[in-house]
Structures are given as structure tokens and as C-alpha cells.
Amino acid sequence: MIRSRPAFGLLVCAGLAACGPAVPDSGAGVGFQDYDSYLRERSAPAPAAAPAAAPSAGFDASAASAALDRAAGAPAAPAPVATGDTRARGNAPAGIKEETGEMVHATDGGHAGISDENDFQAVASRETIASDKDRIERNKAAYVVDQPAPVPERAGSTGPNIVEYALSTSNMPGTPVYKRGGLIKKDPLVVCAKYASADLAQQAFLAAGGPQKDRLGVDPDGDGFACDWDPRPFRAAVN
Helix, strand or coil: CCCHHHHHHHHHHHHHHHHCCCCCCCCCCCCCCCHHHHHHHHHCCCCCCCCCCCCCCCCCHHHHHHHHHHHHCCCCCCCCCCCCCCCECCCECCCEEEECCEEEECCCCCCCCECCCCCHHHHHHHCCHHHHHHHHHHHHHHCCCCCCCCCCCCCCCCCCCHHHHHHHCCCCCCCCCCCCCCCCCCCHHHHHCCCCCHHHHHHHHHHCCCCCCCCCCCCCCCCCCCCCCCCHHHHHHHC
16 A cells, blocks of 8 residues: 555646646737737838828818708809909909098098008008108198187176185184274174185175274174184185
8 A cells, every 4th residue: 555655746746737828928018919920010110100180170161051051052153253353452342432541432422431541562562651741741730729818807897806806815713803892792603604614704704894993793603704604715725
């Protein structure tokens, strides 16, 4: 029994070898038929790249319109017939004549249309240095300077001038300058409420004998200014 063990072991090893996967030839690589084929494919030149597709010419409105007509069963439009350049000088549309500085429609009675002064070719075709000089001289000759006229005076008498009175005074409002007395006292608030503004009250005060006298009762403190009228804005305007 002891002698039969090596033979049994050889049989087991042979069976395992038969069940295992076949070992590839060392000359063949992974993914190749053999090593020589791999070398030939590696040294072969790379295939030429396919030519790039021509760029699209973009959206063609006429082609799209023709395709729609064909889909709707409409007859194809006739091809345009070249009749030459019908545009006037200066890129003016057909039917429009060109004049100096403007393009005027032939049937509108001469009314101004679209200006072509920004079109260098149009201007250069009709203007020269000499014509520019002549036009400048004509503009200078037609230039008129309006001379200032004196301010018209008011017609008739409008009462005392409160501006002149303000400039003739120097005391501050509230500083007594003139004496005020009398037995009858009037409430200045009630009296001043009769006037629409302090200017009108001052004018009436001067017309009634002010500032020396205060017959209206609008200057009880004797500063010469009625109903809180302030001469300082007029003084500041002069200075």
C-alpha cells in the first residue's frame, strides 16, 4: 500500500491539469494574434482623418420660403431678372432724387427727406473744398446777432417802489427807527390779514405816509417794515 501512493498522486495532478485553463502561447499578447502581428500593426501609419463637414451657410430666408411653397403646392417664383443698378447716387432708393445734404422724394413736392450727410461717398461726389468755403461764407453773411433792448418801463403809476425803499434802508427788522404813538391801537395781526402778501402791505404802508407815519397800524414797532416785511433779500440781490 505504501508503494501505490506516488502513482495515485501523479494521477490526481494529471486530472487537475486537464481541468485547468489552457495557457496561451508566450508569443501572443493580450488582444493580438501573435507578437509579430502586434509589431506590424504598431509600425503601420495612422489612417487619415475624415474630412470635416463644410460649415453651414446659415439661415436662408429665400430657401426657406421656397421650401414652404413647395410643401403647400404653390408654383415656384420666377428668378429675378438683373436690370442694372437702379439706385441713385449716394445710395438713395429708387424714385428718390438727391440734393445737397438731403435726399428728397421726387413726388413729395420738395419736402426734406432722409439726410445723407453721414455718407462720405455721397458728400464727396457733390462737395469740394471750394464749395465748403463758399457755404461757410454764406452762413457768415446770414448770421445776425440780436442786440439787447432796454427793459420796458411800466405804464402808469403802480405805487411806491419797495425795492428802492429796501435798498435805501440799513436797519435790521425789529430795530425801532420811527416813533409810534396814538391813543387808538390796532391789532397788527388783524390788519395784516387784509393783505395777500407782505409786499402789498409794505407798499400800502409807504403809500399811506410810511415809514414816518403809520396810519394803517401795520408797523407798531417803528422799524419801517410793515407786517413782517423783510428788506434783506433785496439787499443781498444787489451785493
